[in-house]
Amino acid sequence: MIVAIAFSFSIPSIALSQDEESISTPTKPASAIIPSDGLYFADVVVRNRPIFQIGSLPQIDASARAEIINRRLASLLSQNENPGKVEIAPDNPRKIATLRVKNRILMTVTRQDAEDFGLSTEELAKRWKQQLDTAFDKPPLVIDVTQRLYTTTRELLRDIVGNLPSLIGASVVIGITWGVAKGVRYIAYTWAKQTEGDSNTELLIGRLSYGGVWIVGSVIALGVMGLDFGALLGALGLTSVAIGFSLKDVLSNYISGVILLAARPFRINDQVVIDEYEGTITQIQLRTTTIKTYDGRVVYLPNQEVFQASIVNNTASPQRRSSVIVGIDYGEDIGQAIAVISRVLAKISEVETYPTPDVLVKELAASTVNLEIRFWVDSHRAGFLATTSKVAQAVKEALEAANIDMPTDIYTLVLRELPSQIKLKES
Template identity: 35%
Template sequence: MPETAGAGRRFSLLIAMLFLGILLVLANWAVAQEGAETVRLDGRALFSVNSSDTLGAEVRARRVEQRLGVLVRALETVPKAAVEASGSERVIVVAGVRITTVSPIDAEDSLTDIDTLAARWATAIESGLREAVERRQGFGGSFFADTLAALQTVLSRAWSSVVSVVPRLLAAALVMGTTLLVASGVNRVLVVVFKRRIADKTLENLIRQLSYYSLILLGVLVAADALGFSPGALVTGLGLTGLVLGFALKDILSNFVSGLLILALRPFEIGDQIVVGPTEGSVERIELRATQIRTYDGRVALVPNAEVFTSRIVNNTADPIRRGNVLLQVGYNTDLDALVERLRGSVASVQGVLDDRPVTVRIDELAADAITMNIGFWTDSLRSDYKQTTSDVRRHIASTMEDMGLPLPEPDLWRVVPAHLEEWKTALSSCREPLHPTSGAEKNDDMKGKSSK
């Protein structure tokens, strides 16, 4: 079991690392999907813009930054930023260039009126342009200022992401940690309850795993909400990407569903002795991923549930009793009636052979050199009892043959003379005339006569 426990810990660590990576991706995506994006010039924040009807917040902010960058390289002095009315919107113009548009939605999100917000943005743009132009006219010129500005932009955006993401990650991690503790506690409580009330290990395994993974799923949904996802949007997103996930996680999902079906349909239970393909042994655990089988030579086999569910399963202990058979070959000169009666009594007296089921002795085959008999009996279906009882039955059969003076089968012995030699001699002498072989002298005379001719 130490190897199994170590493998379980490594698998849990891998799942935890995978979940942490997914949390990071989801947190970044959630921040990117928010309505606000900061406009920066040389790494310094000017103001934040929201998504418009046609552009996302990030695209809108990058466009404003691009226009400001062009103006910084083109202007030597910065004119005053003007605010022009365009219907219900306000347009900020610098040196005849439209920098950005202030919409009523921007004003609503900023909890102010549109004119006040437009004036605020215009002041920030004018101040930022003036400082950027002065930096390029100072020490190091434009090259030094552009390099420093690029570095400041990267660092400021990274810091902004950290400030936005880390609190959400901590909240999500706290939710998942609490969920794991609660799920483990519920699992232990169920173990105690089932130990006192219900002795069905398979039912206990099913309820424990369903409750555990249900709590984990609930924790994932709450953690996603802490990251900025609504549960409805998360479920919708999973539905849209279900096809891709189905192909990517086909084997994992197949094993998971097969595990649920095995636990629900119960073709075998924990403790049963089964045969699945080339694997035979006792079922120790039924997980949602694989079924753990202890083979008769002491090894542990983890068979994927999809393979178990689709394979031919032989459950040797589905019934508490099992029929055993032993084959015996005897000669044709054997008194079969006496032998059958002796065998029935001898096998029935073996310890482990059930008394309420009759011992059967049948003739299976009449071969050229022997009669094949089939001795059937019933015993406990556990492999240890079955094997021991079968061995004792064979030993009693050998003792019965010896007591009756019957030879035991010897497959390597081939008879090359008749069994009753004297009878065969008498039969042959009565149906054949005696042979008179010629003497040596007569044979020589005959040969001479033939040569003279």
């Protein structure tokens, strides 16, 4: 007797197992569970277009229920583009109805559904049947496109409305970040201007401060919008290798630019020699350094090459030493020549008095005694060349005025054992 009763109770459960909602449909209405995804209603979709919405049931939430129904509908349409009309199979004792196509169950209309929409089970089943029949009939292209646009717009608006608090919060954070970033940049720039005294370093400090505040603000804004930072870091980890290889040169130039601006081997208007290029620094950016050569050309050097090259900064110091070589005859008084040259250097205002100019015997050449005149002048190229030329001219004129001979190179030819073919004719 007990076995028979147990068998009789198991029959309805087996029969209802054909439908996913039948298991969770009680004879008496029960309150739906709180869905894990926060959605109490989900879309039933035919050909990527939402047709109607269904709600949660006591043992299944709306999203899971809609996923089962949508899978059945997709399977049906994949086998037949025009599956036919939907049929309603009512179950009056339990007050439910199943929607079928050729005895194939699509979904169940429950008492909970009827209460959600304020209709009877039969009326709601007829409405859903009509909507499914209309969706199964493939619409004309214009209508289909219009419906898809409408559906997409509706979903977009629904997402915007649903995420409106997050968007407002993120917008507030971005606005605060913008104000704080400008303030921090102004403070950092002012501090750098008072302490550094270099325009490029000041700009670098200002930009780094501004960018750092924006990075922090962006992270906070994304957090307000509900971003999963674990997933973001995972994605960055997967793509970091590819990004590193593809942007290797660009990142290297930027990093080199930051180091150059921080180390400051040269500044704007400095006159430098970098590899085969010599000229004046006109601009220092995070990616390139711009040099204007003395013949008027503009050269853009990648910072990575500048960082790795040997740099000669001619104007790092305000003064630069120049020299002039002059040769006097072996018979001249070297001391007198040095005294004449020293008096000439003292009269030229462009020659620095400190360090003191030097006149040294550099070389005993074949026909002259070469003196090297060393003196300090303005390190900029224009002043350096002009003063060097002026000193050379003044020394030459002073030595000539003092009757100190400055001979050219003399070569002596010695002829020995003349050939017999060469004959001297008497005059």
